[in-house]
Amino acid sequence: MSQRVGVVRFPGTNCEFDTVDAVNELGGQAKVLWHGDSDLGDVDAIVIPGGFAHGDYLRCGAIARFSPIMDSIAAFARNGGPVLGICNGFQVLTEAGLLPGALQKNIGLKFLCCMQQIQFVSTTNIVGVGARVGDLLSIPINHFEGNYVCSEDTLRQLEEENRIVFRYTDNPNGSIGDIAGISNEPGNVVGMMPHPERATSMLLGSNDGSSLIQSLLAAGPIPTA
Amino acid sequence: MRFEVKIEVSPRKGIANPEGSTIERTLPALGFKTAGDVRVGKVIRLQVEADSSAAAKTIAQDMCDRFLSNPVIEDASVEVLDT
Numbered sequence: 001m002s003q004r005v006g007v008v009r010f011p012g013t014n015c016e017f018d019t020v021d022a023v024n025e026l027g028g029q030a031k032v033l034w035h036g037d038s039d040l041g042d043v044d045a046i047v048i049p050g051g052f053a054h055g056d057y058l059r060c061g062a063i064a065r066f067s068p069i070m071d072s073i074a075a076f077a078r079n080g081g082p083v084l085g086i087c088n089g090f091q092v093l094t095e096a097g098l099l100p101g102a103l104q105k106n107i108g109l110k111f112l113c114c115m116q117q118i119q120f121v122s123t124t125n126i127v128g129v130g131a132r133v134g135d136l137l138s139i140p141i142n143h144f145e146g147n148y149v150c151s152e153d154t155l156r157q158l159e160e161e162n163r164i165v166f167r168y169t170d171n172p173n174g175s176i177g178d179i180a181g182i183s184n185e186p187g188n189v190v191g192m193m194p195h196p197e198r199a200t201s202m203l204l205g206s207n208d209g210s211s212l213i214q215s216l217l218a219a220g221p222i223p224t225a
Numbered sequence: 226m227r228f229e230v231k232i233e234v235s236p237r238k239g240i241a242n243p244e245g246s247t248i249e250r251t252l253p254a255l256g257f258k259t260a261g262d263v264r265v266g267k268v269i270r271l272q273v274e275a276d277s278s279a280a281a282k283t284i285a286q287d288m289c290d291r292f293l294s295n296p297v298i299e300d301a302s303v304e305v306l307d308t
Contacts, residue, residue, distance in 0.1 A: 059295055095295070102297040104236075109243045149240060149298055174241060 003028050003217060006043035008073070008089075010035040010053035010064050015086065015197065019049045022197035026210055028217045035067035045082040045126075045216055046073055048089030050142065050195060060103060060145045061091035070096055080221035082126040083189045087143055090181070090191030099182055099191045100158070101150030103143075107174025111144045115205055118166040118180045118194055125165055125187035126222065127196075129215035137208035139194035141172060146193040148175040148182075161185055166192060188222035227272050228281035229306040234294045235266030269293060278305045 054063035181192030196209030289301035
């Protein structure tokens with residue numbers, strides 16, 4: 001079980017409290033971790049939430065990689081600790097080298113803020129507990145740089161190792177292979193552009209994100225050896 | 226010595242560049258019908274202390290490789306300007 005969740009706040013992060021609320025409402029205990037601290041405390045899982053870490057200067061997520069907390073998160077991930085990057089958090093994870101590829105501007109050059117349907121492609125990861133391949137979820141996206149790109153070799157590797165977690169059913173941003181989220185090889189690090197914390201109540205238009213956060217709470221460390 | 230360095234970061238060939246494509250589609254409206262392969266990147270200028278122009282270039286190239294560009298999607302070229 002990963003009940004205690006650390007939610008990382010960089011200067012410019014703006015989804016940390018939505019994430020804290022979602023985790024707490026679903027039975028976890030969330031606390032905000034400051035990027036300048038290197039101690040993760042006694043957390044069982046980490047969420048890097050959405051926003052504009054360090055203003056997204058240079059490239060999205062590029063500066064965040066130098067925040068002291070990132071070395072601790074990398075070590076936590078190496079030991080199998082669950083790490084979920086949402087939106088800007090996904091960008092941070094790619095820039096930090098914890099996930100392959102990069103996120104570039106949406107193909108239509110529009111900031112996209114809408115409900116989006118995604119489909120589970122792999123469930124052997126921290127957000128897939130209790131899910132089945134093929135499950136459809138409605139979860140909002142909210143990004144300008146969500147167009148996932150990687151080399152052909154990396155794409156082949158992601159497919160062969162079953163690391164594509166979600167695909168869009170109607171690709172909104174030009175992502176290669178309709179990719180909405182990926183994982184590392186063991187499945188304990190996941191990055192996704194859609195915002196599950198914004199889909200945790202029908203008042204918000206969907207509660208399909210709840211199962212992903214409940215999965216994170218249930219996942220626990222995944223062996224990485 | 227201090228050297229002025231100009232670093233050009235551009236989208237890699239084969240990586241979609243929607244800003245460039247949009248400009249390319251717009252140019253014919255002004256009569257520029259012969260432009261193609263428009264790509265938009267960014268320029269970073271900085272000064273670096275080094276023993277020689279070649280050393281300044283090496284330092285700047287290292288900055289590009291490790292930070293200023295993302296090799297997944299970008300190429301970088303370094304030019305040490307005449308001072």
